[in-house]
Amino acid sequence: MKDYYEILDLESIASKDEIKKAYFKLVRRYPPDRYEKEFMNIREAYETLSNEKTRKEYDSINDLSSIMKGNYNLARSQMEEGDLQGAIKNLEKMIQMTPDSLVIKSLLGEAYLKNNNNGKALKVFTELNQAEPKNAAFAGYLALACLNRGWHKKAIAAYNNALKLDRDNISLWLGLADAHIANNDYYKAKDVFENALKKVTDIEDNTTIYLKLIMMNIQFSMFSAIHEYTEKLKEIALRNEEVKDNVAWTLSHIATYLFNIDEFQHAKKVIEKSAEILPNDKDILNTKEEIVNFDKYINDFERLNKDKKVKKDVTALIAFKILPKSMIGFHGDKDPEIDELTYLHEHQIIEGYEIYKSSIVRLKREYPELYKIKEDFFNKVTNNIERKKLQTEYRNKTKKYMSELNRYFEIDEDDYEEEDDFDEWYHDYEPQKPFVREEKKVGRNDPCPCGSGKKYKKCCGK
Secondary structure, three states, rough: OHHHHOOOOOOOOOOHHHHHHHHHHHHHHHHOOOHHHHHHHHHHHHHHHOHHHHHHHHHHHHHHOHHHHHHHHHHHHHHHHOHEEEEEEHHHHHHHOOOOOOOHHHHHHHHHHHHOOOHHHHHHHHHHHHHHOOOOHHHHHHHHHHHHHHHHHHHHHHHHHHHHHHHOOOHHHHHHHHHHHHHOHHHHHHHHHHHHHHOOHHHHHHHHHHHHHHHHHHHHHOHHHHHHHHHHHHHHEEEEEHHHHHHHHHHHHHHHHHHOOOHHHHHHHHHHHHHHHHOOOHHHHHHHHHHHHHHHHHHHHHHHHHHHOOHHHHHHOOOOOOOOOOOOOOOOOHHHHHHHHHHHHHHHHOOOOHHHHHHHHHHHHHOHHHHHHHHHHHHHHHHHHHHHHHHHHHHHHHHHHHHHHHHHHHOOOHOOOOHHHHHHHHOOOOOOOOOOOOOOOOOOEEOOOOOOOEHHHHHHOO
């Protein structure tokens, strides 16, 4: 079993204020973006020890026999590792030996919840709630089991009962709001969040409530309402160092989500708030640049993307520069595929210039702002001397990019051993649009989707 006191560097007799101070000190030392595992342990320890009842239950484990304590610790480890079936089997055996142990029964109920055995979880926490009707933790778990079962009204009643026992428990307020949201009652959920803000004084809990309010408004398409809460979050973050980073990064993710669902103007406002909180964060600034740039060019790009007189290779080069990586279909900090695809399209244009000449001229004439994005490349391509230099340069890059391109397009390298073979394939290839693939791509060694039973490369993929 994890030693929560050791994780927070505290004695077992530590006061509630000491636990809180230790938590915030460690969060600053281990921010979640760089120390996810450490942060989760710190958060788990804080949530357990900061609550009087959960702390009492945690401390009571030490009263178990050495064998039972070992089995209990094993069950917790199994749950942490994702072996829920193993944990449940172990705990069910323990309950048979010690049927009156509330600690073991409670952990079994948690395992049922995590394994979506909501009927069994309901039975366990109903019994626990009857045994200790004033235990807010048991009442909260009963409410969660009702919510997971789809009993929204019963969940609402159960959460209200739990809140009578513990008004400061943020998880209960959030659970009650979630129950109203599941019941499609936006206004009652909003009232719950606003009441929670009056009752809960912890800064981090307040930020959580505001973030939940934002996500609820997005879920119900109440996009204009989110900016009141992002502004309040910004004010809180600028005043409180312990939540500053998390608020900024979360707002950045929200902005990206809004952008991906075509709520460009709302995304722009949210990412600006994020950048005001952390003005020197490179990731946030990159996201802001992507959103602002697309907002700047959106009308022209939408026209360009529909313009049949401009070949898609030319349009793709613009897209790679102004579309966020998530819209193209790439995620993460490093996406070398974008460079590879850029090379592919540029090489295609260089080698087949006569085919693309009119598209480049049209781009320059009809979309001058978009032309400027790749002005240096297009100017070189249209110049005979410079284009010959580019041909030599890009042919020399072929070997560098070939393995990556083969991987991307699932092409066998031994099919293109000679440069002439590659050139023949290359000019026959019709470049793809820079958007997310809607269907799973078929590998050359996968079963052919026609149902023949043959490999794709031996059937329709010939």
